Amino acid sequence: MPPIETALTVLDYAAVAVFGASGALAAARAKHDIITFGFFAAVTGVGGGTLRDLLIDAPVFWVARPQYIVVCVAAAVAVWMLGWGRSRDRLLLWSDALGMAAYASVGALKATSLGVPPVSAVIMGVLTATFGGVIRDVLANQPSVLLRRELYVTPALLGAAVFVGLHGMSLPLAVSGGLGFLAAFSVRAGAILFGWQMPGFPGRA
Numbered sequence: 001m002p003p004i005e006t007a008l009t010v011l012d013y014a015a016v017a018v019f020g021a022s023g024a025l026a027a028a029r030a031k032h033d034i035i036t037f038g039f040f041a042a043v044t045g046v047g048g049g050t051l052r053d054l055l056i057d058a059p060v061f062w063v064a065r066p067q068y069i070v071v072c073v074a075a076a077v078a079v080w081m082l083g084w085g086r087s088r089d090r091l092l093l094w095s096d097a098l099g100m101a102a103y104a105s106v107g108a109l110k111a112t113s114l115g116v117p118p119v120s121a122v123i124m125g126v127l128t129a130t131f132g133g134v135i136r137d138v139l140a141n142q143p144s145v146l147l148r149r150e151l152y153v154t155p156a157l158l159g160a161a162v163f164v165g166l167h168g169m170s171l172p173l174a175v176s177g178g179l180g181f182l183a184a185f186s187v188r189a190g191a192i193l194f195g196w197q198m199p200g201f202p203g204r205a
Helices: 004-030 034-055 067-082 085-113 118-139 153-168 172-195
Strands: none
Touching: 004 034, 004 067, 004 085, 004 118, 034 067, 034 085, 034 118, 085 118, 085 153, 085 172, 118 153, 153 172
């Protein structure tokens, strides 16, 4: 396997792992059992990619490669065994941010590799990056990330757009993917650290 493809595969698995960990951390916050840890981790880790593959009529990635589920379960076991104490909520935020930023580029890359038009590829990147977190919050009975003023979808949109734009200019995948990741993660980090928000609707009260 060429070095770039190897790096992208590693990034893909890493994104699944950190998203899976964020699902397990959500289960930990609610004090669920180990089976629920694994379920939350798997649904969060592969949920966005599953929706993407269904929409672009591609084989669902984890069905032929169940090692993705194994990675999610391993992340859940790690959270169960290690525990995170008082830092659990912050770890949930940052692991989710890492997974979202990585998946924005990975999701858009898979879409473009299958001939999906650029705008649609950006949307696929956003769905891949955010849908797992939406499912996680619904399962954990927490306010959805989509309903928070804090930036979440916007960083994913920016990261996917940066990747698709640079990839369309024939830049190396390492460059376009890396810059897409940095764009998404930087904005999400700013939202976490400084409370960055999009302006709300200025309608009448």
